[in-house]
Amino acid sequence: MALALMRGISYDQKARLILNVANRGTLTQLDDEAVVEVPCTVDRDGAHPLAGSALPEVGVGLVTTMKYVERQTIQAATTGSASAALRALATHPLIDSVRVARALLDDARASFPDLDY
Numbered sequence: 129m130a131l132a133l134m135r136g137i138s139y140d141q142k143a144r145l146i147l148n149v150a151n152r153g154t155l156t157q158l159d160d161e162a163v164v165e166v167p168c169t170v171d172r173d174g175a176h177p178l179a180g181s182a183l184p185e186v187g188v189g190l191v192t193t194m195k196y197v198e199r200q201t202i203q204a205a206t207t208g209s210a211s212a213a214l215r216a217l218a219t220h221p222l223i224d225s226v227r228v229a230r231a232l233l234d235d236a237r238a239s240f241p242d243l244d245y
Contacts, residue, residue, distance in 0.1 A: 133145060133147070133175075139172075144169055146167050147166070149177055155182070200219065214230060217233060
């Protein structure tokens with residue numbers, strides 16, 4: 129995939145790839161700055177999300193929840209915020225519990241003392 133992307137941009141060899149790109153209106157349920165993984169065409173001007181990419185109704189809740197989790201995780205990593213880390217873990221659909229999230233965070237702190245939470 130990386131080679132197809134480089135060829136597309138360098139040699140204007142059009143390719144269709146699934147890429148992570150800035151949303152910019154591709155998925156209307158997410159803001160423009162959100163990074164989304166969608167089908168794109170690639171050419172010398174870069175990656176262009178294909179029109180018609182849409183979330184099925186059943187997936188909207190999961191995708192918006194996971195975007196929130198990603199952003200809280202990034203905030204925790206870049207600021208050292210324990211509360212952001214806790215929010216990320218507690219909101220994740222596979223955890224979905226403040227008690228479990230707190231236990232996981234405590235275990236991570238014990239296992240990785242360099243975590244400055």
